[in-house]
Amino acid sequence: xxxxxxxxxxxxxxxxxxxxxxxxxxxxxxxxxxxxxxxxxxxxxxxxxxxxxxxxxxxxxxxxxxxxxxxxxxxxxxxxxxxxxxxxxxxxxxxxxxxxxxxxxxxxxxxxxxxxxxxxxxxxxxxxxxxxxxxxxxxxxxxxxxxxxxxxxxxxxxxxxxxxxxxxxxxxxxxxxxxxxxxxxxxx
Numbered sequence: 783x784x785x786x787x788x789x790x791x792x793x794x795x796x797x798x799x800x801x802x803x804x805x806x807x808x809x810x811x812x813x814x815x816x817x818x819x820x821x822x823x824x825x826x827x828x829x830x831x832x833x834x835x836x837x838x839x840x841x842x843x844x845x846x847x848x849x850x851x852x853x854x855x856x857x858x859x860x861x862x863x864x865x866x867x868x869x870x871x872x873x874x875x876x877x878x879x880x881x882x883x884x885x886x887x888x889x890x891x892x893x894x895x896x897x898x899x900x901x902x903x904x905x906x907x908x909x910x911x912x913x914x915x916x917x918x919x920x921x922x923x924x925x926x927x928x929x930x931x932x933x934x935x936x937x938x939x940x941x942x943x944x945x946x947x948x949x950x951x952x953x954x955x956x957x958x959x960x961x962x963x964x965x966x967x968x969x970x
Contacts (some may be wrong), residue, residue, distance in 0.1 A: 791816070807850045807960030813867070814849065818842045844947075845870075847957060853948030854956040858945065866942040873935035876928045877904035881905045883925035895922075 805963035820837065852866055883905065895901035895914035900901060901922065905912040910932055914922040923929075949956050 795855035801890065803860060805959075805961045806853050807957070807962075810853060810960070811846065825841075847950055848943035848946035850957050850960040851874055851948070852942055854947075854960050855949045861941035866939055866946075869935040869939045869942075873932055875938055876908045876935060879928040880910040880912050880925045880932060883928070888902065894961060895924075923926050 895903040901914035912924040
């Protein structure tokens with residue numbers, strides 16, 4: 783049953799994204815809300831962290847406003863507007879790769895830190911970092927390439943989203959226009 787609902791939801795999303803009469807704000811919401819809803823659900827139901835889920839939801843609202851500001855910005859080029867839709871998911875994936883690089887849940891024989899003379903894996907959520915800590919106090923950095931990709935994508939996303947927030951703060955009508963219907967077919 784849940785697979786059917788998922789397929790129907792995807793079909794509805796594709797339908798809304800391809801309709802010319804649907805406002806860009808609705809399209810941005812349809813594109814970004816499902817993954818955030820899954821994260822919020824996981825935080826509440828699986829990890830029992832309602833405060834973290836509330837924080838994620840609040841950040842999503844701010845990012846949604848910023849994304850609509852970017853889409854509605856009159857002087858940003860199309861490539862700049864679409865870049866933010868690529869850099870945000872890539873930054874999230876790179877973050878996930880960094881914080882799971884030590885992977886302490888693996889079998890100890892496969893753990894990259896224990897394989898190197900008894901090291902212990904350590905990971906930090908923000909700034910994202912994963913490293914092996916050895917008995918003598920030395921460290922070995924894990925996933926430095928993914929860490930670099932995260933910071934590049936994070937900086938580009940932050941710059942574009944800041945531009946979008948500035949656009950909405952400067953002209954609040956931008957946000958309202960994004961949720962209006964687009965071009966309508968002429969009446970016959």
